[in-house]
Amino acid sequence: MTTIALQVNRRAVELSAEPRTSLADFVRDKLDLTGTHLGCEHGVCGACTVLLDGVPARSCITYAAACEGADVTTIEGLDEDEISTELRAAFTREHALQCGYCTPGMLVSARDLVLRLPDADERRIRVGLSGNLCRCTGYVGIVRAVQSVIEARRARNVAPLADGGRTSLGPVGSGRATASRSERPVQQALAPASESATPGSIPDFTPATVLDQRFTLAHPPAKVFAMFDDIAGIAACLPGVSLKSPPRPERVEGLIRVRLGPIAAAFEGAARVERDPATLSGRIVGIGTDQRSHSATQGEIRYRLLPLENGAATAVELSIGYTLTGMLAQVGRPGLVRDLAKRLVAEFAANLDRHMSGASSGQAAPAELSFWSIVSDVLRALLARIFGRAFTGRGGAQ
Numbered sequence: 001m002t003t004i005a006l007q008v009n010r011r012a013v014e015l016s017a018e019p020r021t022s023l024a025d026f027v028r029d030k031l032d033l034t035g036t037h038l039g040c041e042h043g044v045c046g047a048c049t050v051l052l053d054g055v056p057a058r059s060c061i062t063y064a065a066a067c068e069g070a071d072v073t074t075i076e077g078l079d080e081d082e083i084s085t086e087l088r089a090a091f092t093r094e095h096a097l098q099c100g101y102c103t104p105g106m107l108v109s110a111r112d113l114v115l116r117l118p119d120a121d122e123r124r125i126r127v128g129l130s131g132n133l134c135r136c137t138g139y140v141g142i143v144r145a146v147q148s149v150i151e152a153r154r155a156r157n158v159a160p161l162a163d164g165g166r167t168s169l170g171p172v173g174s175g176r177a178t179a180s181r182s183e184r185p186v187q188q189a190l191a192p193a194s195e196s197a198t199p200g201s202i203p204d205f206t207p208a209t210v211l212d213q214r215f216t217l218a219h220p221p222a223k224v225f226a227m228f229d230d231i232a233g234i235a236a237c238l239p240g241v242s243l244k245s246p247p248r249p250e251r252v253e254g255l256i257r258v259r260l261g262p263i264a265a266a267f268e269g270a271a272r273v274e275r276d277p278a279t280l281s282g283r284i285v286g287i288g289t290d291q292r293s294h295s296a297t298q299g300e301i302r303y304r305l306l307p308l309e310n311g312a313a314t315a316v317e318l319s320i321g322y323t324l325t326g327m328l329a330q331v332g333r334p335g336l337v338r339d340l341a342k343r344l345v346a347e348f349a350a351n352l353d354r355h356m357s358g359a360s361s362g363q364a365a366p367a368e369l370s371f372w373s374i375v376s377d378v379l380r381a382l383l384a385r386i387f388g389r390a391f392t393g394r395g396g397a398q
């Protein structure tokens with residue numbers, strides 16, 4: 001993993017990513033900026049075009065790590081942009097889109113043409129847009145829309161910007177990445193637990209993904225906080241988790257078994273526990289590796305307990321952060337992982353409630369965390385929603 005610091009849509013962003021992560025995946029998966037579309041993922045169709053240091057670039061063939069220190073603008077960052085606003089109106093007026101899949105990339109490229117072409121020369125517009133493919137509308141409406149915006153701006157005496165603000169030749173973004181990269185430390189790669197998780201040395205880290213969850217328990221906060229101190233009890237409520245030795249707050253050693261389709265992994269690792277009785281909050285941070293799938297993970301769970309119903313019940317706020325590398329990291333998509341996390345936390349809450357109510361016998365958490373069974377449940381719920389709508393003829397929630 002490499003930590004990448006850059007500006008996205010005028011906001012400073014610092015996140016870790018695999019060196020092979022494309023800029024398109026980085027903005028879509030880590031920042032939820034899904035207006036950047038992926039068509040060919042080979043640098044041919046232009047659907048993924050973004051502005052890199054003000055210049056259009058193919059984000060599917062640009063490494064995010066190569067954009068260290070760069071200014072990235074996605075279509076979402078052009079919401080308030082004057083030229084883009086004029087282009088959106090012109091695209092609507094000239095019927096320049098049908099499915100709209102190519103449109104974000106088309107608008108980013110068109111904006112660059114409006115910015116720098118001296119006049120609305122059709123040939124130059126067509127050449128300028130030749131790197132953006134539209135599979136349904138054709139180009140007549142698109143070219144007309146761009147032409148009309150250039151004509152209107154030049155008629156208002158808005159002068160073209162020579163070279164669209166480009167200051168140097170060479171691949172887009174090539175100027176700044178190298179200079180700033182040498183000043184920044186590369187985040188330490190995840191090492192096997194046996195090497196790095198020695199007592200007292202479980203490292204802090206910045207999670208690549210953070211999921212927030214909340215659930216309530218019908219027990220007072222003090223009782224729930226005491227329960228969170230019972231590491232063995234908490235482990236028993238977590239599907240797939242088992243301890244290898246009696247836990248101590250500064251070091252808990254254990255195993256998490258995960259099955260995802262044909263992939264079975266057993267993450268062996270260690271964690272440390274921090275608690276703050278004054279704020280009824282705490283943190284568990286851990287590291288683990290699976291030798292078979294060559295996957296590694298660092299994770300942390302932060303929790304905060306809030307009294308409800310005059311202290312008779314407790315709201316548990318969880319923030320789950322993790323960074324996963326290796327084979328398993330290839331499989332998960334953020335939306336799916338969010339659904340899974342929601343489901344897992346619900347199971348954990350139910351087990352916890354049973355445990356605290358003294359009804360845990362015979363209700364132990366499964367010995368293996370089966371993503372497949374959870375995915376099946378998620379899909380079943382989704383299908384039920386879809387067919388429910390089809391049969392009732394209603395589009396909204398029922």
Ligand code: FES
Binds near residue numbers: 043049058
């Ligand atoms: S998805 Fe990047 S050029 Fe096609």
Ligand code: FES
Binds near residue numbers: 097099102
């Ligand atoms: S409008 Fe559908 S691909 Fe261009």
